[in-house]
Amino acid sequence: MPTLTRRRYPERPDCWHIYYGDVQAGTVARRVGNPFDTDPWEWNCGFYPGSHPGECGTGTSATFDQARADFEQAWEVFLSKRTEADFREWRDARDWHARKYAMWARGEKMPSQKPSSLMRCPCGEKFDSHDPARSYVHRGHIYAAHAADGIRRQMRCLLCEDCGWVCEAHPDRPWEGEHACRCGGRTVTRAKMVQHRGCRRASRPNLTRRAGAIDARQGMEAALR
Numbered sequence: 001m002p003t004l005t006r007r008r009y010p011e012r013p014d015c016w017h018i019y020y021g022d023v024q025a026g027t028v029a030r031r032v033g034n035p036f037d038t039d040p041w042e043w044n045c046g047f048y049p050g051s052h053p054g055e056c057g058t059g060t061s062a063t064f065d066q067a068r069a070d071f072e073q074a075w076e077v078f079l080s081k082r083t084e085a086d087f088r089e090w091r092d093a094r095d096w097h098a099r100k101y102a103m104w105a106r107g108e109k110m111p112s113q114k115p116s117s118l119m120r121c122p123c124g125e126k127f128d129s130h131d132p133a134r135s136y137v138h139r140g141h142i143y144a145a146h147a148a149d150g151i152r153r154q155m156r157c158l159l160c161e162d163c164g165w166v167c168e169a170h171p172d173r174p175w176e177g178e179h180a181c182r183c184g185g186r187t188v189t190r191a192k193m194v195q196h197r198g199c200r201r202a203s204r205p206n207l208t209r210r211a212g213a214i215d216a217r218q219g220m221e222a223a224l225r
Contacts, residue, residue: 004075018071023047023090025075028067031060041067045074049093050086132165139163139176 002021006028009015015029026045034040039060046056057074061067103110117130121138122145129135160166165175173181 004072018045018075020075020079023087025078026056026071028064028071043067043071043074045071046078047090050082050088050090051078055081129164 004025005019006016007019009017009027009029012029015027017024018026018028024047026043026047028041028043031038031040031042039062041061041064042058043061044056044058048056055078057078059070059074061070100110117128118126119129119135119138120126121141123138123141125138127134127138161174161177161179163174163176167173167175167181167183169183170181173179175181
């Protein structure tokens, strides 16, 4: 069974990291900024991930030796509740962060930091949201899933109403939704549908010409009269 060892923190001469094998189990350090008549030493016991909220312990002590003894007592309680899966979870998180910082040091981006138009539909299929021919069929699946989950999204764009597409002849009207443009009826072709790339400008007052927004504003003005 591993034993507790301590390693001095290189950036602070009065701080030690406590390790249980290769897992950091906590710290013992001199307190900073505390009143002069309080305990000068502080200890923190436990690790996360690999534990539940409230299981990690902390306390203060009058001397370094007393802080070590208090830490060891708290560690026995913490260790009695741990399994090998808890230690593996902490190691996985440590390795993941190490890979992340190594990528950043090389000037690389993580996959989640790279822009992508790919989405996963509730039906399980992955599709390109910038491809109208293939993404249109999935809109019904997404809206149905939101309705079933009771999710009500806050609309971010008042021009396209978050569908990403507007009418080419009437670019101030969304292509889909309650206020969709009906100028072409069923005979309109996809050529009259253009991708809306100005969502960030949609919050400007001169661009919020959606019928619902106008009705709401007029209703508020009437109520104030």
